[in-house]
Amino acid sequence: MSNVAARPRPVPAGAGTRSGSRPKRHYGTHIFLTVMAIVWLVPLGWSVFTALRPVASTNQYGYFSLAGAFNFDNFIQAWTQGGFSTYFWNSVIITVPAVLLTLFLASLMAFAVSRVNWKFNITLLIMFTAGNLLPPQVLAAPLFEMAKHLTVPYSFSDSGNMLNTYIIVIAVDTAFQMGFCTFVLSNYMKALSADLTEAALVDGAGIWRQYREIILPLCRPAFAALGTLEVIFIYNDYFWPLLFIQSGNRLPITTAINNLQGQFLNNYNLLAAGAVITVIPTLIIYLLLQRQFVAGLTLGSSKG
């Protein structure tokens, strides 16, 4: 594992291989890879193609034709009438606090277990890592009942309990992702030289200053990678909102797309547009922060 964590950034392709010393023909490889790449692009390409065609055209000419108009009407309809603007905003409301909280709490824990020596370091770290590897469905029944039986004022939640609130989704997402982030961050912090904080200790800096002014700034690359990864993970989370949120208009986009299937029965164009809209934020992050995302995945390849 430490081997994995030690190489956060993959070297650009071709940098390390010496096989080029003997000239090789790669035609077979290229043919295979091209075919695979096309196969890989077909499902997504088909969704985009369907989404761009108005339902009138596909009804008239069939889905397997190039005839008829191509426009963004389906996207506009999904965004306005399909409620995607609401769902998207719900995703933001859940994802942003959950990612920030996860990273903050995980960095506290990681600092304590990696930079200070005490008895239960490894035990706690194992507990955090194991928690993250469990299938979420194992925790579903008790968490649902806990949320249901936790009575809160109606001014706080219109259900009178924690069901149907963003807070419970954020809390459970945070708890569930924290283990993984703690594991990755503690590996990262362990690799930082012990001299750094020893020197500060001699200077009279307390634990908080060591954490805040020495270790945190050095962990910026790890935060960037983990932050990107966690935004994707939590944005893509389907299960926790499905369990806790009952009113359709509070669902985040990933969970809401499921309802769309029933809502727009037989309007596959609109469903495709919804799917493509859901892809867009992750695609933007992928294109802008691919390097961070890949670094995050390889940093902590423990992720299930």
Added chain:
Amino acid sequence: MSSTAQELIPPESRDPAGAPSKRRPGRGRVRRLSSRDKLVLALMVGIPTLIELMLVWLPMLMSVGLSFSRWNGLDLADLRPAGTDNYQFITQDYPPFWPAVQHNMLWLLFLALIATPLGLLLAVLLDQNIRGSKIYQSIFFAPVMLSLALIGIIWQLFYQRDNGLLNFVLGTAGTPQAVDWFGDSSVNIWAAMIAATWRHAGYVMLLYLAGLKGVDPSLKEAAAIDGASATQTFFRVVFPAMRPINIVIVVITIIESLRAFDVVYVINRGTNGLEMLSALVIQNLVGEGQVIGVGSALAVVLLVISLVPIVFYLSRTFGKENRA
């Protein structure tokens, strides 16, 4: 300043990797902590640990407890002990249980024998000096960015009976031979596993690409000098050298197959040929007949199975740390 600090630190603790040698001087370090530092540390550990205990470990134990009880989820006073009734019910009188176990096994085998080797193959091919390697990598990796729920929807559009691309390509669209790939209970598990492979192979490829870059090139050269063919070099030298990554991949493959929830739930809530343990858990918790005891018993079965890879992984990861 730094030179003074250097002298004060016992030489053992300068090596961040030497965990056990740090232990003794560490005790001295703790003694140097002021009471304010101790309070700060207690909060730093206490708050995350409390959250983890309350929202992960306590619910896990409660699942075990609920699996031995009968409860409608309404009033805590109605909670009744039920012995092993729930387990007897799911193994003997609950028709979807054994199909679900079989499907989970099939899912695991499919990922282990098809999706993971495919990812490894892609990684090996892309690790060579070939043109456009970055572009291929981006394409194969793209589905990893998508949620499994969304993958279910995207493949639904591709697999549909009347308007899906696959039936059109096969020439069966609009004819009685057209297959509803996600609806037909004899094929839908295979269709769903292919959709899952789309994502899993890209993930495995990425991890192995990082692993292959880490293999010392001199190992390969030495094997080549000894007259080993490329295939021999790979299976006898390179692949064993990637042991840490191999372990991670084995664990990820097992855990993914146990977590295969989103994709089947999006398709048809895990019924009619797509029964999975995780989906059965949820079917028993939501909907009209809430049978929390039965759902929890299923959750415990899932928990016990998933503990195998988890314990294996943890002992590999942390066992080494303790020994070193």
